[in-house]
Amino acid sequence: MTRLNVLKTYKLYINGAFPRTESGRSMKVPAAKGAEVLAHICQGSRKDMRNAVEAARAAQPKWAGRTAYNRAQIMYRMAEMLEGKRDEFAEALKHSTGNTIAATRKEVDASIDRLVCFAGWADKYAQMLGCNNAVAGPYYNFTVPEPTGVIVVVCPDEPALLGLVSLLAPPMCAGNAVVVIASEKYSLPAAVFGEVCATSDVPAGVVNIITGKRAELLEHIANHRNVHAISAANMNKRDRATLRMGAAENVKRVSVIKRSADAWFDVDACESPWTIEPFVEMKTIWHPSAT
Amino acid sequence: MDTSAESRTQSTLINGEAESASEPVQWEYSPAPERAAVEIADRYDLFINGKFTAPKSRKHFATINPATEQVICEVAEAGKADVTAAVAAAKAAQPKWARLKPQERAKYMYRIARRIQERARELAIIESTDGGKPIRESRDVDVPLAAQHFFYHAGWCDKLRYAFPGAGRDPKPVGVCGQIIPWNFPLLMAAWKIAPALACGNTCVLKPAETTPLTALRLAEILEEVELPAGVVNIITGGPESGRALVEHNDVKKIAFTGSTEVGKLLAKMVADTDKRITLELGGKSPNIIFADASIDQAVEGIISGIYFNQGHVCCAGSRLLVEEGAVDIVVDKLTHRLQSLRVGDPLDKNTDIGAINSKAQLSTIHKYLEAGRNEGAALHEVNGQPLPRKGYWCRPCFFTGVQPSHVVAREEIFGPVLAVMSFRTPEEALERANNTPYGLAAGVWTDKGSKIFEIARRLDAGVVWCNTYNKFDAASPFGGFKESGFGREGGLQGLRAYLEL
Numbered sequence: 001m002t003r004l005n006v007l008k009t010y011k012l013y014i015n016g017a018f019p020r021t022e023s024g025r026s027m028k029v030p031a032a033k034g035a036e037v038l039a040h041i042c043q044g045s046r047k048d049m050r051n052a053v054e055a056a057r058a059a060q061p062k063w064a065g066r067t068a069y070n071r072a073q074i075m076y077r078m079a080e081m082l083e084g085k086r087d088e089f090a091e092a093l094k095h096s097t098g099n100t101i102a103a104t105r106k107e108v109d110a111s112i113d114r115l116v117c118f119a120g121w122a123d124k125y126a127q128m129l130g131c132n133n134a135v136a137g138p139y140y141n142f143t144v145p146e147p148t149g150v151i152v153v154v155c156p157d158e159p160a161l162l163g164l165v166s167l168l169a170p171p172m173c174a175g176n177a178v179v180v181i182a183s184e185k186y187s188l189p190a191a192v193f194g195e196v197c198a199t200s201d202v203p204a205g206v207v208n209i210i211t212g213k214r215a216e217l218l219e220h221i222a223n224h225r226n227v228h229a230i231s232a233a234n235m236n237k238r239d240r241a242t243l244r245m246g247a248a249e250n251v252k253r254v255s256v257i258k259r260s261a262d263a264w265f266d267v268d269a270c271e272s273p274w275t276i277e278p279f280v281e282m283k284t285i286w287h288p289s290a291t
Numbered sequence: 292m293d294t295s296a297e298s299r300t301q302s303t304l305i306n307g308e309a310e311s312a313s314e315p316v317q318w319e320y321s322p323a324p325e326r327a328a329v330e331i332a333d334r335y336d337l338f339i340n341g342k343f344t345a346p347k348s349r350k351h352f353a354t355i356n357p358a359t360e361q362v363i364c365e366v367a368e369a370g371k372a373d374v375t376a377a378v379a380a381a382k383a384a385q386p387k388w389a390r391l392k393p394q395e396r397a398k399y400m401y402r403i404a405r406r407i408q409e410r411a412r413e414l415a416i417i418e419s420t421d422g423g424k425p426i427r428e429s430r431d432v433d434v435p436l437a438a439q440h441f442f443y444h445a446g447w448c449d450k451l452r453y454a455f456p457g458a459g460r461d462p463k464p465v466g467v468c469g470q471i472i473p474w475n476f477p478l479l480m481a482a483w484k485i486a487p488a489l490a491c492g493n494t495c496v497l498k499p500a501e502t503t504p505l506t507a508l509r510l511a512e513i514l515e516e517v518e519l520p521a522g523v524v525n526i527i528t529g530g531p532e533s534g535r536a537l538v539e540h541n542d543v544k545k546i547a548f549t550g551s552t553e554v555g556k557l558l559a560k561m562v563a564d565t566d567k568r569i570t571l572e573l574g575g576k577s578p579n580i581i582f583a584d585a586s587i588d589q590a591v592e593g594i595i596s597g598i599y600f601n602q603g604h605v606c607c608a609g610s611r612l613l614v615e616e617g618a619v620d621i622v623v624d625k626l627t628h629r630l631q632s633l634r635v636g637d638p639l640d641k642n643t644d645i646g647a648i649n650s651k652a653q654l655s656t657i658h659k660y661l662e663a664g665r666n667e668g669a670a671l672h673e674v675n676g677q678p679l680p681r682k683g684y685w686c687r688p689c690f691f692t693g694v695q696p697s698h699v700v701a702r703e704e705i706f707g708p709v710l711a712v713m714s715f716r717t718p719e720e721a722l723e724r725a726n727n728t729p730y731g732l733a734a735g736v737w738t739d740k741g742s743k744i745f746e747i748a749r750r751l752d753a754g755v756v757w758c759n760t761y762n763k764f765d766a767a768s769p770f771g772g773f774k775e776s777g778f779g780r781e782g783g784l785q786g787l788r789a790y791l792e793l
Contacts, residue, residue, distance in 0.1 A: 128456070133783050135765035136439065143769050143785060146749075228774070237564065244563035248556045250729065251571065251775045274458045274793065281731075281773045282785045285748050287758040 009040040012048055013194030015055035016204025022047050029188050032098030041187050044212035046220045052208035056150045056177035057226050059205025064147045064175030068123035075119035075173060077200040082112045089161060089189060096186045110265055111165040117271045118169035125174060128273040140289045145280035147175035148253060149228035152221045156233040158261045160186035166270050167231050171279035180209045187211040222246025229253035229279055329416045334365045337373055338511035340380035341521025347372040354504055357423040358638050358647040358683040366504045369527035374536040377525040381467040381494040382542050384522030389464045389492035393449035400445035400489055402517035407438040414506055418478055419638040421505040423647030424601050426639050436764055437482035443766035444486035447787060454784060458793040464492035465790055466544035469537040473550045474500035474649050475604040481507045483781045484547050485524055491790035496525045498537055502650045504528040552775050570779025570789045572771055574704040575732030578725035579609030583618040585737035591625045597735055597761035599688045602645055603708040607733035609761055611701060612712045613721050619714045627674050633688050635677040645708060648684040657686050657707035664700040669693045696724060726752045731773030735761045
């Protein structure tokens with residue numbers, strides 16, 4: 001007798017826990033090949049979004065207040081946990097996208113390496129982006145980057161895992177809290193990624209992951225007053241305009257990049273400290289200097 | 292006696308005389324010899340493609356002296372066709388300007404800086420006449436800083452590839468920049484906008500504010516004098532419609548705006564479905580936090596320069612004073628005393644501390660807020676007894692006590708010489724109150740304790756934090772806000788970012 005699979009229902013990841021969507025809705029995750037259903041996944045609602053933003057907002061000051069060394073170690077721990085789930089992610093990517101196992105392994109490895117890279121940036125990026133300013137007067141004057149606050153990351157469809165990690169890691173290492181809106185097309189890797197965060201000492205609320213229908217959530221993200229910046233990739237012009245129109249209401253920062261599927265593997269472009277810069281605010285501090 | 296550099300610098304901003312007077316001193320105003328010396332034409336046209344050009348709109352409007360309500364002269368109102376001509380000139384000039392050997396580009400900018408310095412007196416007089424600010428401020432702050440901005444940025448022209456290490460060896464200009472500036476620091480804002488744009492190889496169309504167009508037009512004369520290539524900078528005067536046409540023009544690749552948060556949001560929406568870049572330097576309601584362990588005399592001078600500098604027409608004005616509970620009485624006493632000695636009146640008088648309010652409209656806005664403050668139950672302290680000139684727009688420096696954080700005068704930007712005084716008990720409460728605003732432009736903190744000052748500075752949501760000082764500016768120091776005070780920086784290394792494609 002053949003054994004019946006245990007079909008897993010993936011839940012949202014909000015405030016360090018895995019709740020079901022308050023809306024009670026779920027979506028099927030179709031396999032790339034055949035009629036098979038890989039899993040079921042929550043169709044997150046606006047209310048879930050709001051809960052995630054609230055959690056992020058509460059967690060952010062404490063995350064930013066940790067030492068950069070501590071943030072670095074936690075992000076390195078994420079890389080360690082992802083390494084431990086290397087095969088699981090490669091399989092999940094293969095079944096969702098239909099890519100070869102060699103290709104999905106390559107993507108997982110690049111994702112692990114990206115986390116290692118940004119773990120390392122946590123206590124260095126400020127040295128790259130900040131500076132001392134020689135003002136014409138008896139003052140000590142310097143500029144330091146500070147985290148913008150709550151960042152919503154709208155993931156590209158491909159590469160599903162590497163895209164998520166590449167957009168998550170830069171704002172996170174700088175002390176921002178992040179709400180990730182998973183790719184609608186390939187949401188499984190994002191759902192599994194919640195388990196990486198949950199087992200890596202990432203404080204509750206620093207990373208939150210919502211799966212669901214992007215079109216339902218987009219305008220709401222754009223309009224939310226407690227979201228301070230939005231990071232998205234490969235967005236069509238209409239969606240980009242939707243984001244920016246709503247963002248204008250509370251002067252959110254919006255970063256929409258274009259990047260081909262291959263370009264996510266380009267270390268120079270994706271691991272530069274300038275990927276962090278859109279999610280920090282430059283603070284300039286003056287103090288008189290005299291005896 | 293305190294001889295620190297800080298108090299010396301403060302005294303150049305705010306005249307420290309009459310410390311011993313207990314009653315307001317009724318001095319005769321000195322004659323202002325600067326008054327006669329400057330020639331202003333009856334009518335100015337638009338500066339397009341290196342020439343003063345009559346507007347196709349055929350419209351002109353008057354600019355007045357807010358201290359006398361008299362018309363100074365007429366300036367052109369740029370219509371859509373004029374904006375198109377200006378953008379076309381900037382577009383045509385851009386490739387050549389960008390290709391120019393960087394050090395040659397720099398030399399034009401050094402020339403501009405030098406000519407601003409040489410014509411400083413004239414520029415200061417025009418600035419104070421057109422805008423109402425005290426001559427001491429235009430002479431000692433606005434004009435020298437404008438020159439410094441050109442000088443500082445000139446030096447960047449041939450060093451841009453070192454500015455953002457690892458972000459590309461050869462940063463490229465963005466293209467034509469549309470720049471819209473406010474009326475509070477007319478020449479200085481023009482310099483803040485034009486200098487970084489030119490250094491990065493861009494060309495500009497600049498629209499000065501409706502009520503203060505004259506120094507920008509004088510800057511256009513300087514650009515002619517230094518033989519800046521035609522079209523590299525175009526200066527078009529006009530109102531909101533001229534600004535709208537500029538923002539909407541397809542060939543404008545970057546918008547830089549300084550002004551109100553309301554207009555800034557509107558502009559952000561206007562470019563939402565385009566590829567235009569935008570930077571916004573918007574309003575503020577900046578907290579100035581005084582701890583009881585601060586040097587109180589210096590702090591009071593800092594409060595004065597924080598809120599009454601330029602009649603409070605300053606986006607980063609320290610308009611919310613937060614005083615630690617034990618020090619409230621002494622701070623209010625000293626503030627009251629100090630306010631009595633501030634001289635309100637003729638902007639061209641070197642002894643004037645508070646000049647004219649920039650426009651009738653702004654004066655009525657300020658009055659509306661004074662009324663709102665009183666209606667909500669705060670106590671208005673109008674302790675300055677200076678007689679006001681009969682003509683012109685004037686507002687005596689004043690402050691409110693008994694202010695609740697929910698009061699309109701504690702939440703909204705007044706843009707006038709009006710201070711809201713509140714108290715706090717703990718550093719946590721100070722931070723909570725300071726950050727409880729949608730704005731995040733600037734903040735001040737006063738304490739003699741080093742560890743406290745760093746912790747407070749770190750946790751304030753503000754783009755500029757002045758510790759034991761206030762309202763200091765420099766071309767090398769980035770300026771700009773957090774939250775709804777805008778995004779992007781102006782000045783310093785970080786200020787170049789918005790004008791380059793990396």
